[in-house]
Amino acid sequence: MNTTQYSESWNGVTKFIHWTFVLIILTMAIVGLTMEDIESPGTKIAVIAFHKSLGITALALAAFRLVWRLISKDPPKIPSIPTWQHLIAKITHALIYVFLFIMPISGWVMNSAKGYPLQWFKLFNIPAITAKNPHLADVAHEIHESAFWVLTALIVMHVGAAFYHHIFQRDATLKRMLP
Ligand code: HEM
Incomplete structure (x- = not known):
């Protein structure tokens, strides 16, 4: 399959969200x-505050991506990709x-x-979504940590598939998401 065929790109907004998510x-x-290992208390507080702010930004961006998905048009499926691979990609996404x-x-x-x-x-306060509850805090921490490793595994599969298509299948899967 030559890489110029069926290479209608993703739209600019989708690409922007995708690559912003990669950075975030x-x-x-x-x-x-x-x-957690930062020794200076002042730096540690500032870095954790940055983590939380960027994390809330990620939540807003994820919500926007869902809305954008509903109102924007995806490029057509690349015909050379078998249905089962397409299905696995959809489930992974x-x-x-x-x-x-x-x-x-x-x-x-x-x-x-x-x-x-x-x-x-430091611009505005965001309200708590639960009352203070040490047990719930422990459960949420467990979820935060485990979910990160599941997300990492999914991203490894996703990136692996993109390179597999680019290098071995020589189709436009990766190219059509590039900026
Ligand atoms: C896409 C969003 C996020 C990602 C990828 C992410 C990732 C992570 C990772 C990898 C850790 C280390 C987990 C561990 O080993 O214990 C962590 C810890 C933490 N995260 Fe996030 N995070 C996100 C959003 C948030 C948000 C929105 C908040 C709070 C509003 C937050 C608060 C924390 C806190 C307080 C810790 C330290 C937990 C501790 O060890 O006490 N994170 N995060």
């Missing part, structure tokens, strides 16, 4: 996995969306249940 998730993963909601919501619940304040980049 990468940043959130690095910050989330390292922030749906699961990635689910986990893009689980991550920030579990973080928000954990923060609220711990009774911690929440501000968006």
Whole structure:
């Protein structure tokens, strides 16, 4: 299959959301996995506040992506891709969306249940979504941590599939999402 065939691109907004998510998730993963070990208390508080602000941004972006999905048109399916592969891709994408909601919501619940304040980049306060509850905070923390590794596995599959299509199938799967 030559790569110029069936290469109608994703629209600009979808590409923008996609690559913004790549940057956000990468940043959130690095910050989330390292922030607990920061020794200076002032820096640690600032970095955790940044993690929370960017996480709330990710939640808003995930909600916007869903709305955008409903009102925008996807490019046509690449005909050379078998239906079963297309189905697996659809399921993987749906699961990635689910986990893009689980991550920030579990973080928000954990923060609220711990009774911690929440501000968006020091600009405004965001209300708690649960009352203070140490047990719920522990459960939300477990979910936040485990869901991250499930999301990571899904992203590895997703990126692996994109490269498999590009390198071995030589179709336009990856090219049509590039900026
Ligand atoms: C896409 C969104 C998010 C991603 C990918 C993400 C990722 C992570 C990761 C990987 C960790 C380390 C987990 C561990 O090893 O314990 C973490 C910890 C944490 N996250 Fe998030 N997070 C997100 C959103 C949020 C939001 C919205 C909040 C709060 C409003 C939040 C609050 C926290 C807190 C407080 C911790 C530290 C938990 C602790 O060890 O006490 N996160 N996050």
